[in-house]
Amino acid sequence: MSLRDRLRALLGRDAVLETTGGPDEAPRVAPASPDAVALLLGTAHEEGWRVRIEGAGTWMSTDAPADLALTTRRLDRVPSIAPQDLTATTEAGIGCDLLRQQLADRGAWLAVDPPGLAGRTLGSIVATGTSGPLRQGFGPIRDHLLGVTFVTGDGRIIQSGGRVMKNVAGYDLTRLQAGGFGAFGVIVLVHLRLRALPRADTTFLLEGGREDLTQVAEDIRATGLEPAALELVSPALARRERWVLAVRLAGSAALVAADEAGLRAATRGRFTPLRAEEAHAFWMRAAEGLATRPVAFRIGGLPEGGDELLDLLQHQVGDEWISASPGVGVIRWAGDTTPGRLRHLRRALAEKEVPLTLERAPWTLRGAVGHFGQYRENVSPLVAGLRRTFDPGEHFVVAIEGDG
Amino acid sequence: MNLAGALAAIVGTRHVRAARAERVTYAMDGLPTHRWVPGIVALPGTRDEVVAVVRLLAAAGVPFVPRGAGTGLSGGALAGEGAVLVVLTRLNRILTIDPRARIAVVEPGVVNARLSNAAAPYGLQYAPDPSSQTACTIGGNVAENAGGPHCLKYGVTSNHILALEVVLADGRVVRLGSPGGEPWGPDLVGLFVGSEGNFGVATRISVRLTPVPAAVRTLLADFPTLRAAGEAVSAIIASGIVPAALEMMDQSCIRAVEDSVYAAGYPRDAAAVLLVELDGRAETAVAAETASVEAILARHGARSVRSAATARERERLWQGRKKAFGAMGRLSRDLVVQDAVVPRSTLPDVLETIGRIAAEHGLLVSNVFHAGDGNLHPNISFDGTDPEMKARVEQASAEIMATCIAAGGTITGEHGVGIDKLRYMPLVFDGDSLAAMYAVRRVFDPAERVNPGKVVPLHACREWVR
Ligand SMILES: Cc1cc2nc3c(=O)[nH]c(=O)nc-3n(C[C@H](O)[C@H](O)[C@H](O)COP(=O)(O)OP(=O)(O)OC[C@H]3O[C@@H](n4cnc5c(N)ncnc54)[C@H](O)[C@@H]3O)c2cc1C
Numbered sequence: 001m002s003l004r005d006r007l008r009a010l011l012g013r014d015a016v017l018e019t020t021g022g023p024d025e026a027p028r029v030a031p032a033s034p035d036a037v038a039l040l041l042g043t044a045h046e047e048g049w050r051v052r053i054e055g056a057g058t059w060m061s062t063d064a065p066a067d068l069a070l071t072t073r074r075l076d077r078v079p080s081i082a083p084q085d086l087t088a089t090t091e092a093g094i095g096c097d098l099l100r101q102q103l104a105d106r107g108a109w110l111a112v113d114p115p116g117l118a119g120r121t122l123g124s125i126v127a128t129g130t131s132g133p134l135r136q137g138f139g140p141i142r143d144h145l146l147g148v149t150f151v152t153g154d155g156r157i158i159q160s161g162g163r164v165m166k167n168v169a170g171y172d173l174t175r176l177q178a179g180g181f182g183a184f185g186v187i188v189l190v191h192l193r194l195r196a197l198p199r200a201d202t203t204f205l206l207e208g209g210r211e212d213l214t215q216v217a218e219d220i221r222a223t224g225l226e227p228a229a230l231e232l233v234s235p236a237l238a239r240r241e242r243w244v245l246a247v248r249l250a251g252s253a254a255l256v257a258a259d260e261a262g263l264r265a266a267t268r269g270r271f272t273p274l275r276a277e278e279a280h281a282f283w284m285r286a287a288e289g290l291a292t293r294p295v296a297f298r299i300g301g302l303p304e305g306g307d308e309l310l311d312l313l314q315h316q317v318g319d320e321w322i323s324a325s326p327g328v329g330v331i332r333w334a335g336d337t338t339p340g341r342l343r344h345l346r347r348a349l350a351e352k353e354v355p356l357t358l359e360r361a362p363w364t365l366r367g368a369v370g371h372f373g374q375y376r377e378n379v380s381p382l383v384a385g386l387r388r389t390f391d392p393g394e395h396f397v398v399a400i401e402g403d404g
Numbered sequence: 405m406n407l408a409g410a411l412a413a414i415v416g417t418r419h420v421r422a423a424r425a426e427r428v429t430y431a432m433d434g435l436p437t438h439r440w441v442p443g444i445v446a447l448p449g450t451r452d453e454v455v456a457v458v459r460l461l462a463a464a465g466v467p468f469v470p471r472g473a474g475t476g477l478s479g480g481a482l483a484g485e486g487a488v489l490v491v492l493t494r495l496n497r498i499l500t501i502d503p504r505a506r507i508a509v510v511e512p513g514v515v516n517a518r519l520s521n522a523a524a525p526y527g528l529q530y531a532p533d534p535s536s537q538t539a540c541t542i543g544g545n546v547a548e549n550a551g552g553p554h555c556l557k558y559g560v561t562s563n564h565i566l567a568l569e570v571v572l573a574d575g576r577v578v579r580l581g582s583p584g585g586e587p588w589g590p591d592l593v594g595l596f597v598g599s600e601g602n603f604g605v606a607t608r609i610s611v612r613l614t615p616v617p618a619a620v621r622t623l624l625a626d627f628p629t630l631r632a633a634g635e636a637v638s639a640i641i642a643s644g645i646v647p648a649a650l651e652m653m654d655q656s657c658i659r660a661v662e663d664s665v666y667a668a669g670y671p672r673d674a675a676a677v678l679l680v681e682l683d684g685r686a687e688t689a690v691a692a693e694t695a696s697v698e699a700i701l702a703r704h705g706a707r708s709v710r711s712a713a714t715a716r717e718r719e720r721l722w723q724g725r726k727k728a729f730g731a732m733g734r735l736s737r738d739l740v741v742q743d744a745v746v747p748r749s750t751l752p753d754v755l756e757t758i759g760r761i762a763a764e765h766g767l768l769v770s771n772v773f774h775a776g777d778g779n780l781h782p783n784i785s786f787d788g789t790d791p792e793m794k795a796r797v798e799q800a801s802a803e804i805m806a807t808c809i810a811a812g813g814t815i816t817g818e819h820g821v822g823i824d825k826l827r828y829m830p831l832v833f834d835g836d837s838l839a840a841m842y843a844v845r846r847v848f849d850p851a852e853r854v855n856p857g858k859v860v861p862l863h864a865c866r867e868w869v870r
Binding site: 082083084085087107129133139142143152154157158159160162163164166167168169170171172173174175176178179180183184195196197198199222223224225226252254255257258259261262264298300301302303304306328329330353354356357363372375376377378379382383385386389391400 | 425449502504505506527548549551555559560562563567572576577578579580582583584585586587588589590591592593594595597598599602618631638641642643645646684685686687689691692693696745747748749750759772774777779812813814815816817818819820821825829832833834836837840841843845846847848853859860
């Protein structure tokens, strides 16, 4: 029996998707429940199959060499939205656009705006630990998680955290899963912390030279303003002539009005407000633009330390596609590059104690340098131990480490 | 040389307690129901001394327990006769405060409130503010993932830790995270926070500081029933306004506070009061949100809503809340400070059920808690010398935990599992999930020598075949 037939027998005909490639292409399996994921991985463990984990396939290239691809795309139910508690539980394969719509219908909002296409799955955002400009006001994706359920490489279903706002029962395995790139399991269910849909939500732009704009960003921060987003966007990404500093204010009408006045005072009225549709289009372009390049990475420095890091990027890999949160210290870069260049850049950044996380790249690149590259002293055995714990048979094809 | 002598060679004779009379002073933490006398107590004074102590204990194969101020409420900082208690209170230096990046680097023994005081001249604060903040240490906060009233808006400890230096059980030192807070590899900082001393000793902690808000309003609302107060909490949350703090106290707690030196002027005849704080940068915005909250409180049956007119009055209102545990401690010989979490919309029902459980067991339960997070503290007054009463307390606690779990909640929101809640862990996690936690602990500490016997109930772990 072929592998495809065995998978059909195991999970049903519907679960094995048609693929476009030839007969040599790895079958793509779409389990429809957490239990089915566990059954599949339990069998993979017994059979020694190597598994590539996929969401909707819109962000990471689906090219890791494996016996089969496990996609979460049929795990797309939303078992619970509790607007009165501002929490929700959703399966990991739901597209962010669909989730956003369902939440908005109930007056709720997940305050994350990661790069990528609108249909990117929630699970992929959690697994890659990706957040966008809203991290300035609402923190990285891990701050929005109340708990996750995941399936290990040998098919065990593990819960961590829960559905409530505070929880210190047991170790925080949720934090390990957020940004673990699937090396520690397949995330199947996510418990989210929500916010009320902001009553007012306005974006302001200022175009200018990069260094001038980083100074403006620092001035804004110095006033104590806490915008939802404070993002420095490169001309190509913003589709403008020059660099753009975008300020997003979101919250109650009174809060946004007060912050708008504060912004005007701090910057002598240099910012221009966008109409709602323009703002939507601006942020969407900035998010989607980063998914049009073959490679994306993020680096995390000190807040206000961005200029020097941007210079370094410009010098080593170019600065055409950049979106940076100067108030947080995180810079996202997109473009094309080589393993050699990335290694070189990583070394330069490591000297400044700045980590580089490779978020998106073809297998040839991520397989060579890894999502994380090399760890600091004595960390490697810990990560290796955690991988052994959650994937004892080494079934997940995930390149978190690399040689640079 | 014996172990005490070897420890003394590292930390100095003055900083080793080997005599029983000295050791018994470390036999308890904030949890009144458990008492373990440590084998030896060592108080290293520097990070290098911690490393040397841990290496010595690793070589000797001796278990040890890190301890901060010993204010923990789940027995986490207790060490048995066969173990060494490593007390970190002498590592109390604030190493740097960087006002521009809003980051501080501290040693683990720095007392929580001291850090905020040190940051105040820069207009900054360390936001997580456990009620024990004048005593507890940042190291203890990291280990417990401590919360506090203002964590509703600002987030708990975990949201504020950027980087850690950790001495592992075998004496190796690892640096986790990065100066700006971006994980370096998998988020091991996030994994370490809340690990209750099971993953090693945090010797250097880098935290995020937050601007002190320019505008603050503090309201005290008084309610004729617990249910009405609980419903008001749900309504505020559902409105989308995020108060800086939203705390509730019931009548028994109010009266205890009013009878104590911390009397805050709470209405003694109220069934419950809510302490609501709103803050922000802009006076106008805070005023508008305050007006909205006042309207919600009135709509849900508040008999009165008082606004603190001066900073002094605000402090007084908070003093009563922060010292409520101390005040309740005077109600009886002993007090169990319970800790559980429920979805916020279930507060009215759960509070009623807790009242019923207390009545059924003939016990006095006083509630003072972080209502905005749904984080309950039903506190049971009792006399620990009365075994029959102690048994009723255990029974009532178990029923309260079961009630919270049935409501969709969990067994601890900030005080940790320690030894106190080991028995409840199987009620929230299945055997595989517990086994996963156990396996993770063994990655950090294969010999299980750091803080043995805490957090994960080994008997309930499904076997983890490998
Ligand atoms: C009156 C009162 C009010 C309280 N209010 C709150 C509250 O509002 N919110 C809240 O969250 N808690 C509260 N607590 C509980 C307690 O104060 C917190 O858990 C606090 O974080 C403990 O700090 P500590 O320094 O006393 O730690 P300890 O009690 O000494 O230790 C607690 C745990 O941390 C571990 N530990 C300590 N230091 C380190 C280190 N450097 N590295 C690794 N592990 C370490 C210990 O092994 C132990 O497991 C309260 C306690 C009291 C008595």
